[in-house]
Amino acid sequence: xxxxxxxxxxxxxxxxxxxxxxxxxxxxxxxxxxxxxxxxxxxxxxxxxxxxxxxxxxxxxxxxxxxxxxxxxxxxxxxxxxxxxxxxxxxxxxxxxxxxxxxxxxxxxxxxxxxxxxxxxxxxxxxxxxxxxxxxxxxxxxxxxxxxxxxxxxxxxxxxxxxxxxxxxxxxxxxxxxxxxxxxxxxxxxxxxxxxxxxxxxxxxxxxxxxxxx
Ligand SMILES: O=C(O)c1ccccc1N[C@@H]1O[C@H](COP(=O)(O)O)[C@@H](O)[C@H]1O
Numbered sequence: 001x002x003x004x005x006x007x008x009x010x011x012x013x014x015x016x017x018x019x020x021x022x023x024x025x026x027x028x029x030x031x032x033x034x035x036x037x038x039x040x041x042x043x044x045x046x047x048x049x050x051x052x053x054x055x056x057x058x059x060x061x062x063x064x065x066x067x068x069x070x071x072x073x074x075x076x077x078x079x080x081x082x083x084x085x086x087x088x089x090x091x092x093x094x095x096x097x098x099x100x101x102x103x104x105x106x107x108x109x110x111x112x113x114x115x116x117x118x119x120x121x122x123x124x125x126x127x128x129x130x131x132x133x134x135x136x137x138x139x140x141x142x143x144x145x146x147x148x149x150x151x152x153x154x155x156x157x158x159x160x161x162x163x164x165x166x167x168x169x170x171x172x173x174x175x176x177x178x179x180x181x182x183x184x185x186x187x188x189x190x191x192x193x194x195x196x197x198x199x200x201x202x203x204x205x206x207x208x209x210x211x212x213x214x
Contacts, residue, residue, distance in 0.1 A: 005179060005212045008165060008188040009205060010062060011039030011145060013198050018052045020202035024209045028058040030084065030188070033066070033074060036142050038198035039190065043077040050079050060084050060106065064143055068100065075101050082106055084131065086144050094126045104128035106165070110135035110143065111150045117158070124160045131188060134168030147191035149174070152181040159183075172207035179212060187212055 009021045010030030021029050031046045032039035041049065050059045058081040061074055065087030074080075083097060086108045098105050107127040109119045112135040120130055134150040136143050149169030166184035171192035179187065193208050195201040 001214070003179065003212070003214045004185065006186040007209055007212055008060065008186065009193060009200070009208075010060075010167075010188055010190040011037065011194075011198065012049055012200060013039055013041065013045075014200070015049060015052055016202075017200040018049055018054075020200060020205050022054050022057060024202070024205040025213075026057060026205070026209070027186075028060050028082070028188075029053055030060045030062050030190070031078065031080075032062045032145075032190075033070075034062065034064045034086070034142060037145055039145065043073060046074075046078045058082055062086055062144075065089060071097065071101065075103070082129070084108065086131075086133075091122055091126045094123065098126075098128070106131050108133050108144065108167075111154060111168075114154055117154065120158075120160065124162055127162065129162060130160055130164040132164060132166055132168075132184075133188075144168075145190045149178070152178055155182050157183065170208075172204060172211045175208060175212045176214060 006027035008028035009026045011032045012029050053059050060082040061080050062084045082104045084106045094105055094107055105127050106129040107123040108131040110133050134148045136146050140146050147169050165186040165188045166182050167188035170189045193204040
């Protein structure tokens with residue numbers, strides 16, 4: 001029996017990645033606007049990729065503590081279905097962004113230890129989805145996309161009143177175990193489906209979906 005797991009493939013940088021993600025069965029694709037990422041896209045490149053995404057696959061922007069001017073330009077240029085906030089945006093900022101852009105917001109919380117879990121409850125009050133990711137390692141120059149996992153036992157059996165995704169170091173090799181350990185119904189992956197930073201691999205994308213869905 002297969003598992004009904006929805007998959008977000010994050011950090012697509014080429015038009016052919018869209019076809020590969022759609023063929024593999026992605027439910028969401030992520031467009032990365034964090035300048036220090038190897039997956040960073042200019043607005044024009046992001047618009048071209050977003051316009052190629054088939055109906056039914058949600059297009060998600062990834063930003064880190066973006067100001068209104070940045071988000072204004074982004075939402076005016078790129079057709080989007082959801083905003084992923086991957087920085088230290090406050091709960092009040094989440095509320096403000098939801099109201100200003102009228103798009104669902106997915107707030108990311110980085111987890112390294114049990115004490116980090118309380119932030120999930122805070123954001124569950126205001127966000128439309130939660131993304132439970134690993135905290136970046138010390139010295140990392142980006143807050144995500146570091147191919148690092150956290151201890152999945154920390155959230156085993158935890159449920160929130162809104163949809164949530166598991167992220168952080170997921171690969172075709174470990175995603176089935178991650179899903180079983182956490183009960184996640186949605187997962188997000190960037191590095192684990194790449195042949196090089198920022199370069200997705202169609203075979204890995206297919207293998208990831210097959211492993212996640214069982
Ligand atoms: O992918 C990036 O480069 C990135 C940069 C800044 C913030 C977040 C980023 N990616 C997100 O991080 C998670 C985990 O990535 P990985 O699978 O461990 O590589 C991923 O869900 C992206 O949404």
